[in-house]
Amino acid sequence: MWDYTDKVMEHFHNPRNQGKITEKQEGEEIVTGQVGSIACGDALKLHLKIDEETQTIKDATFQTFGCASAIASSSALTELLKGRKVDEAMKLTNKEIAESLGGLPEEKMHCSVMGQEALEAAIYTYKGIPLDDHEEDEGNL
Numbered sequence: 779m780w781d782y783t784d785k786v787m788e789h790f791h792n793p794r795n796q797g798k799i800t801e802k803q804e805g806e807e808i809v810t811g812q813v814g815s816i817a818c819g820d821a822l823k824l825h826l827k828i829d830e831e832t833q834t835i836k837d838a839t840f841q842t843f844g845c846a847s848a849i850a851s852s853s854a855l856t857e858l859l860k861g862r863k864v865d866e867a868m869k870l871t872n873k874e875i876a877e878s879l880g881g882l883p884e885e886k887m888h889c890s891v892m893g894q895e896a897l898e899a900a901i902y903t904y905k906g907i908p909l910d911d912h913e914e915d916e917g918n919l
């Protein structure tokens with residue numbers, strides 16, 4: 779058994795903001811960033827609702843096929859993102875995600891990297907920047 783912090787376990791048992799974002803108002807945009815592949819077992823979709831005028835993330839949700847750390851990291855990530863400006867959100871590192879959970883076991887740090895990469899993919903999509911240095915994964919979550 780991995781040595782998880784109470785916070786990791788808490789987020790794993792009560793994940794925040796799971797699912798899709800289906801509703802938006804005028805002036806808001808919904809974008810999705812995806813990493814991993816369902817076929818391989820680890821996959822993460824991050825959905826963001828962005829207010830175009832203020833460039834602020836109004837809502838963030840996730841859908842994950844992954845281990846406990848991936849679920850907890852995604853849950854923590856959505857909480858960290860709400861209310862952030864897009865440009866600030868872009869600077870968020872997987873270390874910060876792990877720190878917000880009181881740390882992750884070293885072997886499990888890559889699970890928080892998925893969240894960070896999905897975030898990058900979502901913001902790149904929002905900004906219309908091509909993701910050419912990312913592999914295109916075809917998972918259907």
Ligand code: FES
Binds near residue numbers: 817818819
């Ligand atoms: Fe091994 Fe996908 S199952 S890389």
Ligand code: FES
Binds near residue numbers: 847848886888889892
């Ligand atoms: Fe693959 Fe955590 S997401 S081990």
